[in-house]
Amino acid sequence: MEVSKATIQKAVAKNIISEQQGSALYHFLKEESRHTPSFTFTHILYYLGGLIAIGAMTLFMNLGWEQFGGAGIIFISMLYAGVGLKLANSFARKRLIIPAGICATFVVCLTPLAIYGAQQWLGLWPDDNAVYRQFHHRIEWLWLYMELGTLITGIGVAWRYKYPFLVMPIAVTLWYISMDAVMLIIDQDDMWNSHTWEFRAQVSMYFGIFMTFLAFWVDIRVRTTADYAFWLYFFGVLAFWGGLTSQHSDSELSKFFYFCINLAMIGIGALLIRKVFVVLGAIGGCLYLGHLASNVFKDSWLFPIALTAIGLGVVFLGIWWQKNEVKITRKARNIMPKPLQELLDKKLG
Template identity: 35%
Template sequence: MTDRFDAKDLARAVQAGVLQQGQDQALLAFLRQQPAARSSFQLAHVAFYFGAMLIMAAMGWLLTEAWMSIGDGALLVIASLYILLITLFALKLQRRGQPVAAGVLAAVAVSIVALAVFAIERLVGWWPVHDTQAKYHHYYTYVQSGWLVMELATVLAGLLMLRLIPYPFIVMPIAVALWFMSMDLSEWFFGSPFSWEQRREVSLWFGLGMLVVFLVVDGRTREDYAHWGYLAGLAAFWGGLTLVDNGSELGKALYCLINIALMGMAVLLRRPVFMVFGALGVAAYLGYLSYDVFAESLLFPMVVTLIGLGVIWLGLVYQKRRERLSEALRSAMPQWLREALPALRD
């Protein structure tokens, strides 16, 4: 809030008679006590998230063979130190009123838990015998049931971290671990080899389930945990949906309609992430029409251009009247459905 209003704005409100003398300072003090995570997104936040992603990559899918050669004991010590020191640093930042930096570091600590569990499993002999040559970076690329303990530990660590540092970004490593778990459990039930068709189907249904869960969570928690939950759910759902081999024109048209529905959800929930994925899906369908169905048509690019201009115009209309549009869309729904939807956020 303090990023939108400052002392000069409130002083002008006093001069205009909107606030009484002295109320401006009391209001400013109150706004400064509100959680900074609810303020507008700043350039510094980009640095926080980018730095966190670099650390996650370095201790995850970019972990080199050299790290495997140092031994499981040394790997466990280093991973444990990373988790401990990063967590302590995050708690210190939280006490100093830096919730965004603290939250992203807490998410980094949670993401490294899988590496520590990997080392423990190999040290105590719990690692499956046929997977003794597996490297840690395979965790991010291969489906196999041997990763389940690592995924479960990541989820539990994430839930515990949310108790210490309740920041929404911590939902992301939890969601990724659950996504991996859905794949590995599916291989456990269906057996190996786990085909690409099965992976797509599991990803699609898991993502849809996650979207439903966070639709229930949305608007019912103090922090906006649904933001990152929607992103993870859409990535799994939309990725699985896009990779499905729709051989018929009807199936491809249905894919486009589903993406248009995602764009409608963006208006209904005021969640731009739905608009992003929906727009990508519609663009993919139009690309298919351009290169396959209407490859010889001179008018098709012009039609798509007009559609693009129309979408931009709709975006401008939505930007000016988003509250009215959201309310109108909700008012057209049955009462029981309106009551089930989350409250609108600014």
């Protein structure tokens, strides 16, 4: 729960704490929040500026850079990386943690461009029709060298600086690898036929499961520090859910099983306090209900009534849960492993 100045003033008004203690507590929490990402105008400016700079060297890169040649691209990448590291170190000394993390992340995001330039310079680039600007929207096996280099660089920089935002390029790179590595196995001329699409969806799903478990392991290991698992959860669950949803089946039982998995995701998200599970699980549940309305019960006037009853039942379930949440949560936590108890205690306060 976010503690605001108004909340502290209410505690002072009820004589829970003194006015002096309330003032001291507010200033302490305000100072602590400077290092925690939040929806404040200052942090919005931090991330907006950082993402513009990162996007300039990644998503929005144009063909103009190709005229510099491989050696020129390496030189400019190294120059940008030097500036990024200098800024990261300067911000770190001033205890500006979020800008320092953004600048360090910018350096990691330059890695694929530098590797691309090195391959061009050394004559090792395998496809003259592929250029760097296609890296983020075209699935090809030839990006793997750039991705593996980025992964190594990202882990090294994250180990050195230990900023949670540095996990973002690592998670994105792992997601890219899961898509591009498949191209080494399948026939690229048949990449869009139904069997190949099914195989790619399954790879995405299983890789997403692996990445989600990795996120959970990280969450447990660093439960007493910053949130290093956020981006791993985000892209892991996205890869799993995307692969699961992309699979085709004519079996109503399989579709119902898909619905149950999405409900389980909502439960897991509520347990771990991770919104990505809940949001994607809710979307998946709505897709299944849409399928029932459009195909299975399209001529039934009872279906909307039954669905309304189910919806109201869920509302009443929420009321019952609110009344019994403390008792149920306490009993559930007592049978959980101690590291998981500590993780939930930190998230729930």
